[in-house]
Amino acid sequence: MLASIKRVFISGWLTLKRQGDLAFATFFIMVMAISLITILFFLQGATNFLITNLQEKVDISVYFKKDSQAEDILKLQDELKKDSQISSVEYISREDALERFKEEYKDNPVLMESLAELGDNPLLASLGIRAHQAAQYEAIVNSLENGNFKDIIDKIDYHQNKEIINRVLDISQKIKVTGIVLSLILGFIALLVAFNTIRLAIYSSREEISIMKLVGASNWFVRGPFLIQGMIIGAAAALFTLIISTITILFLNSKIESFLPGFNILSYFRHNLFYLILIQLSTGIGLGIISSLIAIRKYLKV
Amino acid sequence: MISFQNITKIYNPHTIALDNVSFKVDKTEFVSIVGRSGAGKTTLLKLLLAEEGPTKGRVFFEGQDVQKIRGEKIPLLRRKIGAIFQDYKLLPSKTAYENVAYILEVMGVSDEEINKEVSQVMEIVGLRNQVDHFPQQLSGGERQRVAIARALIHRPDVLLADEPTGNLDPYHTRDIINVLLKINEMGTTVILATHNKEIVNSLSRRVITLEDGKVIRDEEKGRFFL
Numbered sequence: 001m002l003a004s005i006k007r008v009f010i011s012g013w014l015t016l017k018r019q020g021d022l023a024f025a026t027f028f029i030m031v032m033a034i035s036l037i038t039i040l041f042f043l044q045g046a047t048n049f050l051i052t053n054l055q056e057k058v059d060i061s062v063y064f065k066k067d068s069q070a071e072d073i074l075k076l077q078d079e080l081k082k083d084s085q086i087s088s089v090e091y092i093s094r095e096d097a098l099e100r101f102k103e104e105y106k107d108n109p110v111l112m113e114s115l116a117e118l119g120d121n122p123l124l125a126s127l128g129i130r131a132h133q134a135a136q137y138e139a140i141v142n143s144l145e146n147g148n149f150k151d152i153i154d155k156i157d158y159h160q161n162k163e164i165i166n167r168v169l170d171i172s173q174k175i176k177v178t179g180i181v182l183s184l185i186l187g188f189i190a191l192l193v194a195f196n197t198i199r200l201a202i203y204s205s206r207e208e209i210s211i212m213k214l215v216g217a218s219n220w221f222v223r224g225p226f227l228i229q230g231m232i233i234g235a236a237a238a239l240f241t242l243i244i245s246t247i248t249i250l251f252l253n254s255k256i257e258s259f260l261p262g263f264n265i266l267s268y269f270r271h272n273l274f275y276l277i278l279i280q281l282s283t284g285i286g287l288g289i290i291s292s293l294i295a296i297r298k299y300l301k302v
Numbered sequence: 303m304i305s306f307q308n309i310t311k312i313y314n315p316h317t318i319a320l321d322n323v324s325f326k327v328d329k330t331e332f333v334s335i336v337g338r339s340g341a342g343k344t345t346l347l348k349l350l351l352a353e354e355g356p357t358k359g360r361v362f363f364e365g366q367d368v369q370k371i372r373g374e375k376i377p378l379l380r381r382k383i384g385a386i387f388q389d390y391k392l393l394p395s396k397t398a399y400e401n402v403a404y405i406l407e408v409m410g411v412s413d414e415e416i417n418k419e420v421s422q423v424m425e426i427v428g429l430r431n432q433v434d435h436f437p438q439q440l441s442g443g444e445r446q447r448v449a450i451a452r453a454l455i456h457r458p459d460v461l462l463a464d465e466p467t468g469n470l471d472p473y474h475t476r477d478i479i480n481v482l483l484k485i486n487e488m489g490t491t492v493i494l495a496t497h498n499k500e501i502v503n504s505l506s507r508r509v510i511t512l513e514d515g516k517v518i519r520d521e522e523k524g525r526f527f528l
Contacts, residue, residue: 216381
């Protein structure tokens with residue numbers, strides 16, 4: 001059994017070496033296909049970054065009654081920080097709110113005069129809450145309105161901003177779905193092109209396949225070398241694409257970051273290197289083997 | 303050992319390759335099948351190899367109906383048969399050595415044994431110095447000798463030879479015919495399809511004559527009549 005496997009491997013390797021032109025053409029197309037898959041992988045990363053960025057701009061403010069105690073508000077802040085849905089909670093005391101208001105509107109004499117006339121600080125203490133995802137605000141607000149601290153809460157601005165928040169959610173969802181659909185379509189096209197290239201390569205060996213069958217080779221003994229060739233070309237294409245991707249990212253990192261501030265593609269590449277290698281290798285080897293298996297079936301009926 | 307029973311092969315309404323052909327070939331027989339080009343000789347050999355199926359009738363090999371052999375068992379049938387094809391059918395991406403060795407690899411023979419056998423057979427067919435050549439680097443006659451070597455290497459039960467001397471000079475023709483006779487003496491059944499009158503008449507063996515797909519003569523010590 002081992003001897004047969006060794007023979008199949010050697011036969012596949014030798015044929016690959018001897019049919020260099022055809023092998024190179026197939027290799028080139030595989031590199032194109034895997035490169036497109038790689039680009040789509042990074043595009044997904046960039047899209048997710050954009051969506052997260054967009055959702056992070058959304059936040060809600062909880063305003064507390066004038067007579068509420070700071071330690072109660074701070075207790076609530078501590079509780080909220082433990083909530084896994086919440087990414088940050090910022091406490092703004094009445095005094096801080098007043099200072100911020102004065103700083104923001106210092107050039108507006110009408111507002112400053114009105115404030116001076118009031119005498120008292122009209123602004124309320126608040127907690128600014130940011131959730132990990134915009135979809136989580138509804139649940140957070142519900143728990144605040146029905147929780148232990150509902151008596152000290154004056155108002156929550158979620159209800160006024162609900163429509164905008166939902167619109168942000170909707171846009172994020174649409175971007176995500178469009179991204180996935182486009183990736184699937186383009187990915188499928190790339191795989192189809194590579195598959196047909198391999199089919200053509202096997203078509204050119206159809207006579208050789210029928211001769212092997214006529215002299216008594218079993219289907220697996222005929223298939224084996226072609227699968228090996230598909231595997232070798234696929235693996236080589238994946239490795240080559242990885243090298244090219246790495247070099248490209250090193251060169252383009254700063255340019256991409258200036259286009260998408262905050263998205264460091266090199267860092268994304270490093271964090272996802274294992275998955276990227278897995279995707280590239282499985283695409284290359286999988287495509288090589290599956291395409292060969294499908295393409296050769298027709299010519300084994302001798 | 304081999305039996306053709308009422309075989310008819312029709313490719314299309316205008317091409318009847320074989321028309322109700324029946325004959326038997328016993329073990330260790332040497333049979334020449336003769337006739338002009340298009341008489342149906344190659345078609346008979348294709349039916350035995352299960353490369354094609356008959357339109358009507360049955361082909362038996364060692365008591366088994368060839369048509370009823372299941373797909374995965376057909377390679378086993380073909381390993382019992384050595385075939386020399388009219389168009390050589392050599393593997394273009396393999397050297398002469400590798401072409402001859404292929405059938406032994408398929409059968410799982412060890413590398414040492416393959417080396418020994420292939421070297422011997424290449425010596426017999428006079429291609430010792432061309433073992434590393436690819437088919438496209440060989441002459442027509444050399445390719446034919448590689449094809450012959452491949453058909454003999456695994457000592458098959460039956461040897462089918464379709465015009466094995468078509469491209470050979472008289473010296474090699476005589477050598478190859480002697481090899482076929484020798485193999486037959488050692489117990490291999492030989493079916494030789496040819497339109498070479500001199501070869502057939504020199505053999506004094508059974509001759510089946512085909513014309514327009516029909517058997518018109520079947521003689522134990524036959525001759526090739528034009």
